Amino acid sequence: MPTNKISLAAAALLLACLLSSCITTTSGGFAVEASEERALENFIQLALAYFDENDMASARLHINNVLNIDSRNAEAYAIMALILQREGDLELSEQNFRRSIRLDRNNSRTRNNFAALLFTLGRYADAVDELEQVTLDTNYTGRAIAFENLGRSALRLDRLETAEHAFVRSLQLDSNRYIAALELAKLKFVGQDWDAARQNYQRYLTIVAFYKLPHSPNALLAGIEIEGHFDNQQIVDDFGLVLRTLYQKSPEYQLYRKLSDAN
Numbered sequence: 001m002p003t004n005k006i007s008l009a010a011a012a013l014l015l016a017c018l019l020s021s022c023i024t025t026t027s028g029g030f031a032v033e034a035s036e037e038r039a040l041e042n043f044i045q046l047a048l049a050y051f052d053e054n055d056m057a058s059a060r061l062h063i064n065n066v067l068n069i070d071s072r073n074a075e076a077y078a079i080m081a082l083i084l085q086r087e088g089d090l091e092l093s094e095q096n097f098r099r100s101i102r103l104d105r106n107n108s109r110t111r112n113n114f115a116a117l118l119f120t121l122g123r124y125a126d127a128v129d130e131l132e133q134v135t136l137d138t139n140y141t142g143r144a145i146a147f148e149n150l151g152r153s154a155l156r157l158d159r160l161e162t163a164e165h166a167f168v169r170s171l172q173l174d175s176n177r178y179i180a181a182l183e184l185a186k187l188k189f190v191g192q193d194w195d196a197a198r199q200n201y202q203r204y205l206t207i208v209a210f211y212k213l214p215h216s217p218n219a220l221l222a223g224i225e226i227e228g229h230f231d232n233q234q235i236v237d238d239f240g241l242v243l244r245t246l247y248q249k250s251p252e253y254q255l256y257r258k259l260s261d262a263n
Contacts, residue, residue, distance in 0.1 A: 036069055036070070039069060040066055040069055040070060040073065043062045043063070043065045043066045043069075044062070044063075044066060044075055044076065044079065046058075046062040047059045047060075047062035047063045047066070047076075047079050048079065050062065051079065051082065051083060051086075054086075056083050056086060056087055059079070059083055060080070060083055063076050063079055063080050063083070072103055073103075074100045074101075074103035074104035074107060074110070075100070075104075075107075076100075077096045077097075077099045077100035077103065078096070078097065078100040078107065078109075078110040078113065080096045081093045081094070081095075081096035081097040081100060081110075081113070081114070081117075082113060084096060085117055090117065090120075090121065093117060094114075094117060094118075097110065097113070097114040097117065098114075101114065106137075108133075108134045108137040108140035108142070108143075108146070109140070109142065111130045111131075111133055111134045112130075112131070112134050112140075112142055112145070112146050112149070114130055115127040115130040115131045115134065115146075115149060115153070116149070118130065119149065119152070119153055122156075124153045124154075124156040124157050125157060127149070127153040128150060128153045128154060128157065128159075128162075131146050131147075131149055131150040131153060132150065134146040134150075135147050135150060135166075135169070143173055144169075144170050144171075144173035144174035144177055144180075145170070145174075145177070147166045147167070147169045147170035147173065147180070148166070148167065148170040148177050148179055148180045150162075150163075150166040151163040151164070151165075151166035151167040151170065151180060151183060152179070152183065154166060155183065160187060160190075163183070163187065164184065164187050166180075167180040167181075167183050167184040167187070168184065171184070171203075175203075176207050176210075176211075177207075178204050178207040178208050178211075178213065181200050181201075181203040181204040181207060182200075182201070182204040182218075182219055182222060184200045185197050185198075185199075185200035185201035185203075185204060185222060185226065186222050188200060189222070189225060189226055189229075194226075194229055194230070197226050197229075198226055198227075198230065201222065201223060201226050201227075204219065205223075215239075215242065217243060217247040217250040217251075217252035217253065218252060220239045220242055220243050220247070220252065221239075221243070221252040221255060221256060223235060223239045224236050224239045224240060224243075224256060224259070225259075227239075228259075240256055240260070243256050
């Protein structure tokens with residue numbers, strides 16, 4: 001999502017200012033209308049505010065106001081795509097994402113959001129195509145997340161080298177990307193680089209402990225496998241207990257039971 005959002009509490013004030021700014025003034029006997037550019041900006045901010053509050057009807061209203069002024073506004077189509085995605089109209093969402101990108105091919109935020117939709121639809125190759133474009137934009141503030149998402153998409157296609165490189169780049173740009181650290185640890189484990197697997201898993205543990213994040217079943221199983229290789233039975237038992245207590249119906253717990261029985 002874009003970072004230039006406003007709260008809904010501020011939306012009412014902004015709307016009042018917008019309406020008052022639309023009143024024409026006179027200068028030398030000629031009417032001077034308020035700037036359309038300012039009106040577009042205000043309507044977009046209002047749409048984002050209502051979107052954040054999950055008021056899709058109001059968000060859509062303000063996007064339509066934008067399109068009534070400028071039918072080729074790329075940002076409006078990008079936000080409409082997000083609205084349609086949240087409402088479950090995924091084909092229409094894709095159409096709006098594509099139209100926005102055609103109008104502004106350099107908008108990395110829109111490409112990243114579009115890639116997220118494609119990933120949700122299971123179209124991982126298409127997601128990779130979009131994300132590769134995003135990661136080339138060195139000015140994009142969400143580049144670390146884009147690399148992480150590129151890695152996750154590449155994994156679904158069994159493109160392990162691409163995935164590993166993407167996770168490494170994600171962590172280089174933002175050392176707090178815990179998903180990248182976890183997935184890199186798992187890749188290193190599969191590649192039998194045991195020390196690197198443990199190092200990256202410890203990195204993952206440090207990040208989630210700092211942010212007080214819960215462990216997923218996937219992360220717990222990875223810890224069991226990696227620490228089990230180093231005969232760290234205490235961690236294996238502790239993580240196994242968490243799996244059994246919180247995620248007994250998960251596939252990871254069933255696999256853990258098989259591993260336990262095999263040993």
